[in-house]
Amino acid sequence: VKKFINRVDDMLAESLRGFADAHQGLVVLQTEPTFVRRADAPVVGKVALISGGGSGHEPLHAGFVGPGMLDAACPGQVFTSPTPDQMLAAAEAVGGEAGVLFIVKNYSGDIMNFEMAAEMISGPHATVLTNDDVAVEDSSFTTGRRGVAGTLVVEKIVGAAAEAGMDLAGCAELGTRVNQACGSMGVALTSCTVPAAGKPTFEIGAGEVEMGVGIHGEPGRRRVPLASADAIAKELVGAILEDLKPARGSRALLFVNGFGATPLLELTLLYDAARRALAPSGIEIARSLVGNYVTSLDMAGASVTLTVLDDEMTRLWDAPVHTAGLRWGR
Amino acid sequence: VKKFINRVDDMLAESLRGFADAHQGLVVLQTEPTFVRRADAPVVGKVALISGGGSGHEPLHAGFVGPGMLDAACPGQVFTSPTPDQMLAAAEAVGGEAGVLFIVKNYSGDIMNFEMAAEMISGPHATVLTNDDVAVEDSSFTTGRRGVAGTLVVEKIVGAAAEAGMDLAGCAELGTRVNQACGSMGVALTSCTVPAAGKPTFEIGAGEVEMGVGIHGEPGRRRVPLASADAIAKELVGAILEDLKPARGSRALLFVNGFGATPLLELTLLYDAARRALAPSGIEIARSLVGNYVTSLDMAGASVTLTVLDDEMTRLWDAPVHTAGLRWGR
Numbered sequence: 328v329k330k331f332i333n334r335v336d337d338m339l340a341e342s343l344r345g346f347a348d349a350h351q352g353l354v355v356l357q358t359e360p361t362f363v364r365r366a367d368a369p370v371v372g373k374v375a376l377i378s379g380g381g382s383g384h385e386p387l388h389a390g391f392v393g394p395g396m397l398d399a400a401c402p403g404q405v406f407t408s409p410t411p412d413q414m415l416a417a418a419e420a421v422g423g424e425a426g427v428l429f430i431v432k433n434y435s436g437d438i439m440n441f442e443m444a445a446e447m448i449s450g451p452h453a454t455v456l457t458n459d460d461v462a463v464e465d466s467s468f469t470t471g472r473r474g475v476a477g478t479l480v481v482e483k484i485v486g487a488a489a490e491a492g493m494d495l496a497g498c499a500e501l502g503t504r505v506n507q508a509c510g511s512m513g514v515a516l517t518s519c520t521v522p523a524a525g526k527p528t529f530e531i532g533a534g535e536v537e538m539g540v541g542i543h544g545e546p547g548r549r550r551v552p553l554a555s556a557d558a559i560a561k562e563l564v565g566a567i568l569e570d571l572k573p574a575r576g577s578r579a580l581l582f583v584n585g586f587g588a589t590p591l592l593e594l595t596l597l598y599d600a601a602r603r604a605l606a607p608s609g610i611e612i613a614r615s616l617v618g619n620y621v622t623s624l625d626m627a628g629a630s631v632t633l634t635v636l637d638d639e640m641t642r643l644w645d646a647p648v649h650t651a652g653l654r655w656g657r
Numbered sequence: 658v659k660k661f662i663n664r665v666d667d668m669l670a671e672s673l674r675g676f677a678d679a680h681q682g683l684v685v686l687q688t689e690p691t692f693v694r695r696a697d698a699p700v701v702g703k704v705a706l707i708s709g710g711g712s713g714h715e716p717l718h719a720g721f722v723g724p725g726m727l728d729a730a731c732p733g734q735v736f737t738s739p740t741p742d743q744m745l746a747a748a749e750a751v752g753g754e755a756g757v758l759f760i761v762k763n764y765s766g767d768i769m770n771f772e773m774a775a776e777m778i779s780g781p782h783a784t785v786l787t788n789d790d791v792a793v794e795d796s797s798f799t800t801g802r803r804g805v806a807g808t809l810v811v812e813k814i815v816g817a818a819a820e821a822g823m824d825l826a827g828c829a830e831l832g833t834r835v836n837q838a839c840g841s842m843g844v845a846l847t848s849c850t851v852p853a854a855g856k857p858t859f860e861i862g863a864g865e866v867e868m869g870v871g872i873h874g875e876p877g878r879r880r881v882p883l884a885s886a887d888a889i890a891k892e893l894v895g896a897i898l899e900d901l902k903p904a905r906g907s908r909a910l911l912f913v914n915g916f917g918a919t920p921l922l923e924l925t926l927l928y929d930a931a932r933r934a935l936a937p938s939g940i941e942i943a944r945s946l947v948g949n950y951v952t953s954l955d956m957a958g959a960s961v962t963l964t965v966l967d968d969e970m971t972r973l974w975d976a977p978v979h980t981a982g983l984r985w986g987r
Contacts, residue, residue, distance in 0.1 A: 599675030
């Protein structure tokens with residue numbers, strides 16, 4: 328595999344070690360079992376937010392650990408669910424009397440393992456499932472819709488609420504509400520290559536794209552000839568609008584997310600195309616985010632996520648956040 | 658070309674429009690001629706920092722426009738120098754009595770055009786050249802060494818100094834000093850593809866890498882078989898140390914920079930390898946940066962930059978910055 332790697336078996340451990348070392352003071356890496364926590368956790372009196380899932384989507388989730396977002400993240404092997412003992416150890420390390428909120432992307436393995444962990448936790452806890460991908464119902468690893476880039480939006484907004492002192496029930500309700508206000512769809516120009524597999528996850532021709540692809544390279548809606556950025560943006564935005572059905576005049580966050588191998592030059596161009604594709608709907612783009620945030624290893628491609636924001640969500644989106652992957656202040 | 662693009666001729670304009678739209682309130686895009694400026698420019702009494710160069714290296718340079726870094730950036734077409742009228746217009750828009758400092762990467766076309774612009778400017782001005790790439794003397798577009806990722810370090814540190822009120826001569830001297838304290842070397846796993854060319858800039862086998870590659874795909878030192886991340890890090894770090902010859906006990910910034918198509922999972926692994934490769938030198942890693950900052954379109958690969966920091970540079974590196982590509986606060 329043409330990657331920066333030593334032994335495939337050591338990849339995750341070395342990558343996490345580098346991540347934690349480069350972000351000393353912000354995060355701490357724990358091993359046996361593996362999780363990444365806020366350096367200042369546990370934060371007394373605060374609901375602890377814990378997420379996790381297979382690795383290969385960096386900066387999600389460990390890159391979103393820090394004040395204003397997650398308290399801990401449990402990274403599984405590449406595209407593989409973390410184990411219940413990771414989640415349990417994370418919950419014990421960062422959780423307190425205010426309880427633990429798990430934010431879980433809707434994949435069968437993740438749900439099963441987070442449920443097993445939740446059963447073993449003595450203190451108060453709740454779970455928010457994300458399933459923002461409008462492309463397909465059911466998929467390779469999923470019953471129902473997949474949780475994709477909208478997960479970042481849930482983690483940011485609920486993270487700000489928890490930081491401001493919202494209680495566990497409130498955080499769980501808010502997370503569910505944000506997820507429902509979110510729709511995403513992606514498109515792949517190339518496959519990704521899982522290091523342990525050593526070959527591309529799927530074959531795709533030089534002149535075609537996978538419309539509605541999942542963040543592990545799962546099949547989407549259809550394989551189509553490569554089209555212009557405008558045509559691609561129109562299809563992605565159209566599918567999201569058909570699902571979300573936002574009222575004219577709604578205010579929204581427009582988030583264009585790269586899958587890992589698509590440069591920023593193209594992502595801002597796709598953002599421009601998505602913005603123009605949205606114009607006829609009468610949605611106001613109140614907030615924007617463009618970059619590689621919820622990736623699929625070395626896949627070239629991108630997704631568009633639209634989140635209809637109410638005033639509370641807007642205020643929480645704007646609240647300070649200090650993580651490796653997302654950072655802003657007053 | 659398998660990219661998010663409409664017409665090749667419109668790519669830059671659409672990408673810049675998307676960039677400026679996604680970062681409203683922070684930057685303003687001017688056209689005819691094209692440059693990106695701080696929304697709050699000109700800042701009275703402050704030395705104005707202007708950089709620029711060919712596009713395709715995003716977030717460099719427009720992504721580094723904002724408080725604490727650049728006042729304006731002049732983007733040329735992909736891998737093509739901006740024109741003197743862009744730089745002149747930028748200088749007129751953001752410059753004042755404190756003068757203008759141009760930060761220019763050492764490429765023949767960039768230097769020629771920035772010099773032509775400088776000759777037309779009436780007010781005080783100075784130029785800092787960056788040439789941190791230790792891989793080769795002279796190259797495809799360069800007499801002497803190439804300016805690469807160390808340019809970010811110069812822009813950040815001098816940007817903080819200008820924000821704090823340092824005068825033009827001081828900023829120019831500091832910039833030159835930071836550049837001299839900087840050494841970089843890169844490695845390509847794949848070529849990049851310039852949209853207008855429509856095919857890869859160079860051919861490279863599935864089992865080989867280009868050691869010492871430039872940020873436009875210029876040839877490096879040698880073509881070698883793909884090696885482990887540890888072996889690659891050792892060669893990059895070794896070449897930089899041989900050039901910089903930092904004293905044992907020096908404090909340094911270790912910056913691992915992705916070229917655009919290499920995911921964060923690999924970049925943090927390469928950071929870990931570089932950190933271990935540095936250990937025998939007795940250099941203390943006082944600051945770290947890992948991510949895609951000075952890219953080469955869709956090239957897979959990365960560079961390592963080491964900057965030996967004195968106390969002043971460390972303080973200025975830590976100073977608040979608010980740009981699209983680099984952001985931190987107190």
